[in-house]
Amino acid sequence: MKKILAILAAVGLMAAAGTAMAADSTDLLVEAEVLAACSVETVDNIDFGDLDPINDPATTTASTAPTGSAGSVRVTCTNLTSYSLGATPASPTMTLNGGGTNPIAYTPVFTAGPFTAGTSADIRTIDATVAKTAYETAPAGAYSGQLTITVSY
Amino acid sequence: MAISKSMVLAMLIGFLMSPTPVLGASVTQGMQVAATILDRGHCSFETSGPYLINFDPALDPLAPVERNASVTFQVRCKGVGHHGSTAIVDRTGSEQLYLTKGSDSIPYNLNLPTSEPVLKNNQPVDITVTATIAENTYRNASPGLYSDTITITVEP
Numbered sequence: 296m297k298k299i300l301a302i303l304a305a306v307g308l309m310a311a312a313g314t315a316m317a318a319d320s321t322d323l324l325v326e327a328e329v330l331a332a333c334s335v336e337t338v339d340n341i342d343f344g345d346l347d348p349i350n351d352p353a354t355t356t357a358s359t360a361p362t363g364s365a366g367s368v369r370v371t372c373t374n375l376t377s378y379s380l381g382a383t384p385a386s387p388t389m390t391l392n393g394g395g396t397n398p399i400a401y402t403p404v405f406t407a408g409p410f411t412a413g414t415s416a417d418i419r420t421i422d423a424t425v426a427k428t429a430y431e432t433a434p435a436g437a438y439s440g441q442l443t444i445t446v447s448y
Numbered sequence: 449m450a451i452s453k454s455m456v457l458a459m460l461i462g463f464l465m466s467p468t469p470v471l472g473a474s475v476t477q478g479m480q481v482a483a484t485i486l487d488r489g490h491c492s493f494e495t496s497g498p499y500l501i502n503f504d505p506a507l508d509p510l511a512p513v514e515r516n517a518s519v520t521f522q523v524r525c526k527g528v529g530h531h532g533s534t535a536i537v538d539r540t541g542s543e544q545l546y547l548t549k550g551s552d553s554i555p556y557n558l559n560l561p562t563s564e565p566v567l568k569n570n571q572p573v574d575i576t577v578t579a580t581i582a583e584n585t586y587r588n589a590s591p592g593l594y595s596d597t598i599t600i601t602v603e604p
Contacts, residue, residue: 318603321497323519323539324595325579327547327554328506331591373509375590414588 333372333412335446341366341423343401348431356404358422365422368444372412378448379408380419389438397433401425403442489527491535491602494572498597501579507554507586518578523602528569535564536603537575547581547594554594556581575602 343355344362358365372378382405388398404422421444430438503517523535537560546553559578566573577600 318601319492319523320599320601321493321499322597323501323558323577323600324498324597325501325517325545325547325556325558326593326595327503327515327517327556327581328593329549329554329586329589329591330506330508332508332510334510371510373591374588 329373331373331376331448333370333376333378333446333448335368335370335444337444338367338369338418339364341403341421341442343423343425346425346430348427348433351427353427354424355427356422356424358420365420367418367420369416369418370410370412370446371416372446372448374412374414376412376448377409378412378446379410380405381407381445381447382421383443383445387440387442389440391434392437392439397438399425399430399433399438401429401440489525489529489533489566489569490604491523491525491533491566493602494522494524499577499600501577503579503581507581507589509587509589512583512585512587514583515581516578518576520574520576522572523564523575524570524572525566526570528566533566533604535566535573535575537561537564537577537600538603539598539600545596545598547596549590549592549594552590552592552594554581554586554589556585556596558598560600 341357342362342364343357344360344364346355355363357363368380370378370380382403386400387403388400390399391397402424404424405420410417410419421442423442499519499521501517501519503515507515523537525533525535539558539560545556545558547556548554557580559580561575561577564573564575
């Protein structure tokens with residue numbers, strides 16, 4: 296009888312010790328969302344150079360004009376984000392500097408996309424054409440206008 | 449031989465007053481019962497998990513900065529003696545942790561308070577776990593929800 300009681304007591308102490316050594320576990324969930332985001336900045340402005348109302352061809356393209364150059368924008372998006380380009384206003388014009396008069400209509404030319412962004416920024420060319428009829432009666436001087444490039448994603 | 453009423457009464461009283469007849473044998477032995485509640489006690493999570501660490505607002509790869517997010521939960525330790533105890537929160541493994549979305553991943557670190565003092569028995573103790581995503585680790589991450597689930601353990 297004594298042996299049985301002693302064994303039971305020992306088993307009880309071992310069980311108590313086992314409980315004290317136990318640990319409790321649970322799950323920890325960690326979450327983060329990565330945004331789809333894009334930014335755009337102007338690298339080069341569009342420049343038609345010198346326009347000659349008498350001798351120019353019917354249409355002048357900025358990128359191929361003798362003293363002109365196309366514009367470009369740098370588009371940076373989250374990796375693998377799909378995006379497209381747009382331009383406003385729909386019918387842009389240049390006006391005589393200082394007066395804001397005598398508008399000359401021009402047409403932006405660019406590939407709208409859609410594109411898929413990579414891990415580095417994309418340079419997108421923004422070209423433009425202008426018809427000789429738009430400036431053949433315009434007074435001489437420097438003209439400028441504002442074109443807004445929009446990246447949609 | 450005549451039996452008088454007084455003799456019958458005397459016999460009955462004698463029978464009732466006599467010890468109980470011994471039919472078997474037994475012995476008894478007193479013993480002490482003792483137990484010691486270990487000072488380290490036993491700790492458990494106050495509420496069942498999973499606990500959530502959520503990086504909010506979302507990560508912007510175009511403006512990356514170091515981000516921290518944390519969760520505070522409680523553990524309760526029983527069997528804590530006068531000298532107090534220490535709750536140890538740990539996770540299995542020591543490898544780099546990653547938030548994943550398909551095959552994409554963002555590494556992160558987890559700061560566990562590996563020794564939180566427990567001063568009182570059977571009282572909830574706050575435990576704060578902080579996760580950190582380094583600035584330059586999600587510049588090229590694709591959009592979407594990233595997640596990871598790990599197991600944490602409180603001891604003893």
